[in-house]
Amino acid sequence: MQTTARTLRYQPLDLARWVIWGSTALLMAALPVFFTQGFAITLMSQMGVAIIFTLSYNMLLGQSGMLSFGHAVYSGLGAYFAVHTLNLASKGQLWMPVPLLPLVGGLAGAVFGVLFGYVTTKRAGTTFAMITLGIGELVFSCSLMFPDFFGGEGGVTTNRVFGKPFLGITFGPAVQVYYLIAFWCLVSMALMYAWSHTPLGRMANAVRDNPERAEFVGYDTQKVRWYTLIISSFFAGIAGALGVINFEIVTAENVSAVRSGGVLLAAFIGGVGFFFGPIIGACVFVYFVVALSDHTKAWLLYLGMFFMLMVMFAPGGIASLIMMQVQLIARKRFGRIWRQYLAAGASGLLVLAAVILTVEMTYKVSVDSSGGTLMKLFGVEFDAAAAGPWAVAIGLWIVGGWLFNAARKRVAHTYGEIQAEFLQGRP
Amino acid sequence: MNRLIRAAALGAATTLLAFGAQAQTVKIGFIDPLSGLMAPVGQNQLHSWQYIAEIANQKNWAGGPKFEIVGFDNKLSPQESLTVLKQVVDQGIRYIVQGNGSSVALALADAVAKHNERNPGKEIVYLNYAAVDPDLTNSKCNFWHFRLDANSDMKMEALTTFLAKDKNIKNVYLLNQNYSFGQAVAKAAKDYLAKKRPDIKIVGEDLHPLAQIKDFAPYVSKMKAAGTDTVITGNWGSDLALLIKAAKDAGLNANFYTYYAATTGVPTAMGAAGEDKVRFVGYWNVNNEKFVGADVAMGYQKKFNDDYYTMATYTGIALLAKAFKETKSTDPVKVAHALEGMKVESLNGEVEMRKSDHQALQPLVVAKWVKVDGKTVKYDQEKTGYGWKTEALLPTYLATQPTSCQMQRPK
Amino acid sequence: MEFFVISLLNGVSYGLLLFMLSSGLTLIFSMMGVLNFAHAAFYMVGAYVAYSVGLKIGFFPALFVAPVVVGLLGAAVERYGLRTVHRWGHVAELLFTFGLAYLIEETVKVIWGLAAVPYRVPAALDGHLFTLYSTSFPKLRGFMMLVALLMLLSVWLLLKRTRIGLVIQAALTHPHMAEALGHNVPRVFMLVFGGGCALAGLAGVIGGVAFITEPSMAASVGPIVFVVAVVGGMGSLAGAFLASLLIGVMQTFAIALDWSLAGMLGAIGISVNEATPLYSLWKLQISQVAPVLPYLLLVLMLIFRPKGLLGTRAD
Structure with a gap:
């Protein structure tokens, strides 16, 4: 992986890049000013951690074509090492300031990446997926078998506040933790972005797209996969350690298949094809898991539905949908289509209302009926067992479905037209 | 001087009024699984708390304050429970109850202690009604945790x-x-x-x-x-x-x-x-000698079409109600002190909240x-x-x- | 001796149930290259449908109705879901079934509730088939074995001895040729997917009554079914059969053994106690590790023989 000294370089003034990164940093810094509630801060902290974790996962799935079902192993083990380090540090047996703890987690993750990665990356494709599944289950089962290290069912708890405050920072208040996470999140994002432009990052893309050819050119595909996995585990470990600082607890669920599956969902929903896709995915996913589950008990159902719709109709994730619009805007076609988007969005809302109404009423009647069938939705109180609300739901389905279908067709038509113009080379 | 006394008297009267006349509602956060594998158990227990709270409100156990149970889903995950705890704090809820899983209980007890230390004036009291790991009232005991169930x-x-x-x-x-x-x-x-x-x-x-x-x-x-x-x-x-x-x-x-x-x-x-x-x-079986509590169980059965077995809910509300009455306050710090060593009559007889470790004896x-x-x-x-x-x-x-x-x- | 024979019987019958579960998965994979993550979810649907239908018409009719229902559901999923996703490639298909598993589980909860349903053993199967020494062998387990063997036989006959089986095999190896010869390959795919799901449904009818019918039953068998299919060799029915028996018997016997490294070292004169480093590792008994063994086997198999016991291809 060497580059010749004089490569042809195309370097336009990267103003856009500076603007994007700068505004991201500003946004992260400003968010706690607007959302001051404790819960909002935790939610944002969790999103920060999830962003690192999902991006590290996408290094495998999106950039190297490795579908892993056991990525939580690395973040989880990183978290365990971080929590033990933190406990030692708070007892004074070890010097380790809290802000540097993510490095411990990262290193631990990377070490296990070296270890497990050597085994898993020997193969690609389905075999890789299966072997990661097996290792994930193995580590999870072990976590309950060795309570000394993993803390058994109760996990390992810790206290992030110890020692003398440095410049008044104790990491007691959640806001301070948020800024720490935001800092690491930004650094990790930048590093992972930079990685995707290194020779290794480019080779990973090549190995994803055409392993035979990459091999033929003289690269060891197995090594490329292995190195990528190690770096990815490093960032996963950072995410794990930040989770430790945020929650002050690590439990076996940190290495569980649920966590591994979650990060897959998050990355895919966001879009694996673009660097920023997983960032969106992580935020949406955390919102689903943490916030939506307080509004409805059927949150898993909505998440499942949302995921399925994405897989079926937008396999590029939210990111690809955004990029499609960016293309339209950039080439000044958005004005032709936005009214149709609006129509589709409005009728889509009707369908969404129909879905929500149906799901919530069914849930109320079949699962939650013991406390009576009265329920409140959108600020309206009604009886889920009565015929009226069901008639409304059916009505919404029919009207919404019909309108949405019509709107969808028009959007598809116009979009097709525009694409055809692009193909003909019109500006 | 005169004015000062008058002002003080007025102040005292308003506080008394605020406490006595207006029926104050004390919200209790219920943090247990309401989705997933253990959801049926959590659901049953949420109803149990709500049902007992209803009885307590009808009979005015607390002499003024009313109880309201707010359910939060922790998905049986210690980590998730801590997120939920933050939400509970945000909503101004100062009492929490939890029971499923000693893992969750250990995490919550720890988090509540830390929270109370870091946020004086916003203390939270934690009633654990079913997590039975002995550690919770031994090596890992803390002042804000009270266990209503007998430990393992x-x-x-x-x-x-x-x-x-x-x-x-x-x-x-x-x-x-x-x-x-x-x-x-x-x-x-x-x-x-x-x-x-x-x-x-x-x-x-x-x-x-x-x-x-x-x-x-x-x-x-x-x-x-x-x-x-x-x-x-x-x-x-x-x-x-x-x-x-x-x-x-x-x-x-x-x-x-x-x-x-x-x-x-x-x-x-x-x-x-x-x-x-x-x-x-x-700690209790509905088919006891005199069928004590059968009326509660039947009322519950009628309302929720389910069985009432988490009798600790009864003990818990009774304890809180007595503490509210005794301290004439719903302030968690005062109530926590009052709960220490308190005795109440529950469905299985007398229950004492032992002062030394906050373990209910029954x-x-x-x-x-x-x-x-x-x-x-x-x-x-x-x-x-x-x-x-x-x-x-x-x-x-x-x-x-x-x-x-x-x-x-x-x- | 009694213990050995009974354990063997237990192991074989558990293995046969695993086979019922994994055969559908293997069939679908060998045919379409789709790793069906929702397979265990179809197993669960089979159990629930059999319970509901069984309330009306009895267990034995339900034994036939439930797999058909599940099969139709599977075919519908293939026709209206999987086929749409097919053009995005195998990863998308896999993710589709991954999401489907979530969706099915949640839907089951909405329909049948969160708690276990009282799906009881029918009177005809309640009781003991025979008593060996002093341990009785339940009829239900015997029935389970019988159904599994019948299933193996009929699937094998279907694939090897019927016309449709030939078409399926042709479509498996040479889809374009089969299509050129006028066979509707997409329909064959739909048939296979539905058929595989029906097999899972059949396993559900038996598994639901033998164990517990509850919303988490899918999640609890999901990973192990994969282990069986992979260890046996992706796409090999005979391999799946062998792997099921192997894992069933292995797990059963591992539970029976109280050996630990500490005990073994003790036998050769090295004493291991709580002061020894890594004591928690030494004192682990094989019986405690038993449930992990399949995953260990999976990982080892994938490292040393990625095509599985009787598989034909590695990827």
Whole structure:
């Protein structure tokens, strides 16, 4: 992986890049000013951690074509090492300031990446997926078998506040933790972005797209996969350690298949094809898991539905949908289509209302009926067992479905037209 | 001077007014699984709390303040519970209750202590109604945590006291889930049996992974091969139901002494398979001598079409109500101090919240799974036609354990 | 001896149930290259449908109705879901079934509730088939074995001895040729997917009654089914059969053994106690590790023989 000294370089003034990164940093810094509630801060902290974790996962799935079902192993083990380090540090047996703890987690993750990665990356494709599944289950089962290290069912708890405050920072208040996470999140994002432009990052893309050819050119595909996995585990470990600082607890669920599956969902929903896709995915996913589950008990159902719709109709994730619009805007076609988007969005809302109404009423009647069938939705109180609300739901389905279908067709038509113009080379 | 007195009197009067005249509502955050595998149990217990709160509000137990239970889903995850805790704080809720999973309880107790230390004036009181890891009131005790259930050691003490009387028991097998609670059960069983009946042989001891075994037949054949006549298990949920089913299938003629055979789902799963074989140790059984609490259970049954078994909800609300009344305040710090050493009359008799470790001391029962006969066993569970027959009532002193807790009290 | 024979019987019968589950998965994979993550979910649907239908018409009719229902559901999923996703490639298909598993589980909860349903053993199967020494062998387990063997036989006959089986095999190896010869390959795919799901449904009818019918039953068998299919060799029915028996027997016997490294070292004179470093590792008994063994086997198999016991291809 060497580059010749004089490569042809195309370097336009990267103003856009500076603007994007700068505004991201500003946004992260400003968010706690607007959302001051404790819960909002935790939610944002969790999103920060999830962003690192999902991006590290996408290094495998999106950039190297490795579908892993056991990525939580690395973040989880990183978290365990971080929590033990933190406990030692708070007892004074070890010097380790809290802000540097993510490095411990990262290193631990990377070490296990070296270890497990050597085994898993020997193969690609389905075999890789299966072997990661097996290792994930193995580590999870072990976590309950060795309570000394993993803390058994109760996990390992810790206290992030110890020692003398440095410049008044104790990491007691959640806001301070948020800024720490935001800092690491930004650094990790930048590093992972930079990685995707290194020779290794480019080779990973090549190995994803055409392993035979990459091999033929003289690269060891197995090594490329292995190195990528190690770096990815490093960032996963950072995410794990930040989770430790945020929650002050690590439990076996940190290495569980649920966590591994979650990060897959998050990355895919966001879009694996673009660097920023997983960032969106992580935020949406955390919102689903943490916030939506307080509004409805059927949150898993909505998440499942949302995921399925994405897989079926937008396999590029939210990111690809955004990029499609960016293309339209950039080439000044958005004005032709936005009214149709609006129509589709409005009728889509009707369908969404129909879905929500149906799901919530069914849930109320079949699962939650013991406390009576009265329920409140959108600020309206009604009886889920009565015929009226069901008639409304059916009505919404029919009207919404019909309108949405019509709107969808028009959007598809116009979009097709525009694409055809692009193909003909019109500006 | 005069004005000052007047002002003070006015101030006192307004506070009294605020407390007395306006019915103040105390919100209690219920943090337990409301989705996922354990949701049926969590749902049942949420209803239990709500039902008892309703009774308390009707009868004005607290002398003014009303109770409102707000359910939060923690998905049985310690980590998720901490997120939920933040939300609870945001909503200005100052009392929380939780019960499922010692893992969650340990995490919550720890988090509440940290929160109270970091946020003086916003303290939270935590009532634990079912997590029974002994550590919570021993090495890891803290001032803000109060346990309404008997801990695992106390239950084992009661269970072995009862078991020791049965001279037919010779070979005991211990089967538990491989985590802190299961290990505690196994250890306590060995210790107490060695003390009470040294002649009983522990013919086998197994720890299996939590909620991963689909087929218990191999364990049962191991029990058979060892000549087991009694099985002691802390298993819960499907791990218990499957075990009893497998034992019946293989014709294992052994008694089962359990902790959790009366919780949602298990009765349905074991059905007739557990008849005359399965016992549980707990703090209350609706089929008690005088059917105390049957009215509550029936009212609950009528309202929710489910069984009321989490009697700790009754104790919990009664304790809080008494503390509100005594302190004339709903301030968590004052209430927590008042709860220490408090005694209330609950459905199983007198319950005392021990001052030294915040462990409730109460009588325990051992009950057996039998067909409903309408006389001693009037009420069945989960409409199976089977119910729990009280076999022994163990007075409070019997199960009381010393504590190693060194309570740190806030000034 | 009694213990050995009974354990063997237990192991074989558990293995046969695993086979019922994994055969559908293997069939679908060998045919379409789709790793069906929702397979265990179809197993669960089978159990629930059999319970509901069984309330009306009895267990034995339900034994036939439930798999058909599940099969139709599977075919519908293939027709209206999987086929749409097919053009995005195998990863998308896999993710589709991954999401489907979530969706099915949640839908089951909505329809049948969160708690276990009282799905009971029918009177005809309740009781003991025979008593060996002093341990009785339940009829239900015997029935389970019988159904599994019948299933193996009929699937094998279907694939090897019927015309449709030939078409399926042709479509498996040479889809374009089969299509050129006028066979509707997409329909064959739909048939296979539905058929595989029906097999899972059949396993559900038996598994639901033998164990517990509850919303988490899918999640509890999901990973192990994969292990069986992979260890046996992706796409090999005979391999799946062998692997099922292997894992069933292995797990059953591992539970029976109380050996630990500490005990073994003790036998050769090295004493291991709580002061020894890594004591928690030494004291682990094989019986405690038993449930992990399949995953260990999976990982080892994938490292040393990625095509599985009787598989033909590695990827």
